[in-house]
Amino acid sequence: MHRIATLLFALGLGVLLLGLAAQLPLGATPMAIGNEILARAPGEIGAANIVTSVVLAYRGIDTLGELAILFAAATAAGLVLGHAGSRSRNGEAGFILRTGSDLLFPLLLTVGFYIVLHGHLTPGGGFQGGVVLAAAFFASFLARPSHRPGHGVISLIEGLAGAAFIGIGLAALAGGGAFLQPLLDRGMLGELVSAGSLPLLYLAVGLKVGAELAGLLAQLAE
Amino acid sequence: MNALVLPVVLPLLTAFLLQPAGRLSAALARWAGPAVLLVCAGLLVQIALLTGGEPVTAAIGGFAPPVGIVFYADALALLMAIAVPVSALLLWPRAEAGEAGVRQSALMLLLVGSGTGMALSGDLFNLYVFYELLTVASFGLASATGTGRAYVATVRYVLVSGFGSLIALAGIALLYAQTGSLNLAQLADLAPERLANPLGLAAFACLLIGFGVKAELFPVNNWVPDLYACAGKPISALLAGVVSKLAVLVLLRLTVLVFDSPEAREMLMVLGLAGLVTGELAAWRARDLPRLLAYSSIGQLGLLFVALSLPGPAGLAAALAVALHHLLVKPALFMLAERWHGSLDKLAGAGRASPLAAGLFTLFALSLVGVPPLPGFWAKLLVLLELARGAGPFDLTALALVLAVTVVEAHYLFRLVGILYSPGEFRDRHSPRALAVAGLGGAVLVAAMLTLPAVSDALAGLASQAADTAAYRTLTLGGGL
Structure with missing residues (x-):
């Protein structure tokens, strides 16, 4: 009975949302803000990837909020899982898995940092690259559960990277501007060293996301 | 007013750094959080004094709205923003040793930063x-x-x-x-x-x-x-x-x-009434104090939504009165419930064991029900007057329901007060902190009652400023940065 009611509720909600979606002017959406950003962003921010100028410049504080949400989730998980606290019982993986993870580790690190540092030029950025970085550490952790990265190091990287993001924002504030106002020279559109402080912000995001996920995965595996 | 962002960002910064700091020194990790909250509350009060209640904005990143994100602080936003760190300081969780305590502090700081952001963001x-x-x-x-x-x-x-x-x-x-x-x-x-x-x-x-x-x-x-x-x-x-x-x-x-449409207001009114009636009836049936308070909270917020559905600055003033009264009374009641858990009947004798707590509880109960001259009465009266002025069939039904539900509320709260003061074996006493928080709530409540004309003027000012949409639009979009 309860299940049927739930099913009916879900169906009803689905029909309602579909009905709403059918009324939407798809393909002809008003682009009040979108068009203005498209026109302004390349000259004003200097990032070839327009999405990045939205994520880090125009809506930078949203990104800070999202970083904090990830941090809050990891902290809450640590609080809940911290009560258990049993050590891992898994032994070493086989030769092939260990060698494979050794080979993957530098590759994943390179790809991860590449994606983070090119976030202002090509699709990608701190969040995506950070996940790849976390995967690098987690692959080696799965192959050798006894060699896990120190909890202190992870929380240090995580804390300092988060502080660096806010610090860059506060530096702009201290210099008489607004919080998270882009700093440094914009440079040439499309070059690696361009878009002012945006690549630095993305590096902080990447390190924070990477450390957070690595710590969370290690905690879950314990 | 770019400093507006600091009370949001500083708690986040501290939360990020708290775990590494906890490895350096346990005392640092313990006191950094409350200290930063004090700084934030101080900053917000200073901003409020500087602006004198006139609305100010801050464009984050220096990008003028609507392209960038804007913080908007009028008197209401600042009041709510100040309430966040102050409440968090008063209700800071008891310090646990080690990692768990640090994590809890970090979460509290994140809660304060985001709460302040919710009050200010536009x-x-x-x-x-x-x-x-x-x-x-x-x-x-x-x-x-x-x-x-x-x-x-x-x-x-x-x-x-x-x-x-x-x-x-x-x-x-x-x-x-x-x-x-x-x-x-x-x-x-x-x-x-x-x-x-x-x-x-x-x-x-x-x-x-x-x-x-x-x-x-x-x-x-x-x-x-x-x-x-x-x-x-x-x-x-x-x-x-x-x-x-x-x-x-x-x-x-x-x-x-x-x-700002009649349909949206009707939706608010119907859902608010449903919350009011179901909450208070469930509270009437509740068998332990925390649940009773939780259900009564649902009912009170239902009343708040009914008030919110009333048009114009007068309706807004009624909603703000109900909201601020609840903001003051409910946390104090929850702190009193810290020791008064278990079945309601077992609380007999609690009034003898801790007269101060029982006295405070009675004060809050009287105010919640709406006994004059306590502030709760004036808040409810404002809502009823506005409903009577609306005088549509909806408004009058709501009026009758609010009055009927008040009788239910009075019944279960006074029954509980009766149990507290009846002879019995209950001996648990409150922690000094719980009593201090509840006592502070009671003191503010009495102070508000004694300075009622000033409080009601301030409320009317808050409401008319919050209802002034033209000012919000020109200040946010038309320069003024």
């Missing part, structure tokens, strides 16, 4: 981000007692909140598809042309349900009783007190600025 998606942050931080805090029942209650809270967030996001998407903007002031400009249609109303319904989860709105409040009964009482007090009011503040801004 951008719908930014509000949503802070709302999410606040939600996730409160998950951790609610389950921090570590009991199985707290986990079960938190899981239900997580599920309902997740549903709410999804619906709110759908609402924001609907709004964005209709208008192409997320800035509240620009939405207010575009609303008469783009949002006066069924899609606009659907967007409002989605946002109402989404943000209503924290505001204990009628269909999405089933997480409330179990969570408040099982989580630590300071956390329950924080959620029922200031966090629910922040969600109400967002809904208030949305109704005043963007969705």
Whole structure:
């Protein structure tokens, strides 16, 4: 009975949302803000990837909020899982898995940092690259559960990277501007060293996301 | 006024650095949080003094709205923003040793930063981000007692909140598809042309349900009783007190600025009445004090939504009176419930064991029911007067329901006061801190009663400023940075 009611509720909600979606002017959406950003962003921010100028410049504080949400989730998980606290019982993986993870580790690190540092030029950025970085550490952790990265190091990287993001924002504030106002020279559109402080912000995001996920995965595996 | 961002950012910065700092020194990790909250409260008070209650804005990143995100601080926003760190300081969780304590402090700081952001932000998606942050931080805090029942209650809270967030996001998407903007002031400009249609109303319904989860709105409040009964009482007090009011503040801004239509008001009124009636009837049936308080909180917030549905500055003043009264009384009551748990009948004799606590409880109960001359009476009277002035069939039904429910409220609260003062064996005493917080709430309540003319003038000023949508739009969009 309860299940049927739930099913009916879900169906009803689905029909309602579909009905709403059918009324939407798809393909002809008003682009009040979108068009203005498209026109302004390349000259004003200097990032070839327009999405990045939205994520880090125009809506930078949203990104800070999202970083904090990830941090809050990891902290809450640590609080809940911290009560258990049993050590891992898994032994070493086989030769092939260990060698494979050794080979993957530098590759994943390179790809991860590449994606983070090119976030202002090509699709990608701190969040995506950070996940790849976390995967690098987690692959080696799965192959050798006894060699896990120190909890202190992870929380240090995580804390300092988060502080660096806010610090860059506060530096702009201290210099008489607004919080998270882009700093440094914009440079040439499309070059690696361009878009002012945006690549630095993305590096902080990447390190924070990477450390957070690595710590969370290690905690879950314990 | 770029410094407006500091009370939001400093707690986040401290939260990020708290775990590494905890490895250096336990004392640093313990005292950094409260110290930063004091600084934030001080900053906000200073901003309030500097501006003298005149609204100010801050464009984040230096990008003028509506392209960039804007913080908007009028007297109401500043008042709510100050209430966040102050409540958190008073209700700071008891220090646990080691890692768990540090994590709890970090979550409290995240909650304060996001709560302050919710009070100040003038951008719908930014509000949503802070709302999410606040939600996730409160998950951790609610389950921090570590009991199985707290986990079960938190899981239900997580599920309902997740549903709410999804619906709110759908609402924001609907709004964005209709208008192409997320800035509240620009939405207010575009609303008469783009949002006066069924899609606009659907967007409002989605946002109402989404943000209503924290505001204990009628269909999405089933997480409330179990969570408040099982989580630590300071956390329950924080959620029922200031966090629910922040969600109400967002809904208030949305109704005043963007969705100022009779249909939206009817929706608020119907859901508010449903919450009022179901909450108070459930409280009447409740068998232990934390649940009774949780249900009565649902009822009180229902009354708040009824008040919010009333048009004009006078209606807004009534809503603010109900909100501020609840913000003051409910956390104090939850702190008193810290020791008064278990079946209601077992509380007999508690009045003899701790006369101060029982006296405070009686004071709050009288104010909640609305006995003159306590502030709760004036808050309820404002709502009733505005309902009577509306005089539509809806308004008069609501008027009758509010009065009828007050009788129920009076019955269960006075029955409880009677139990407290009847002879019995109850001997548990309160911690000094719980008594201090409740005593402070009682003192402010009495002070508000004694300075009633000044308080009501201040309320009217707050309401007329918050209802002034033209000022909000010109200040946010027309320069003035």
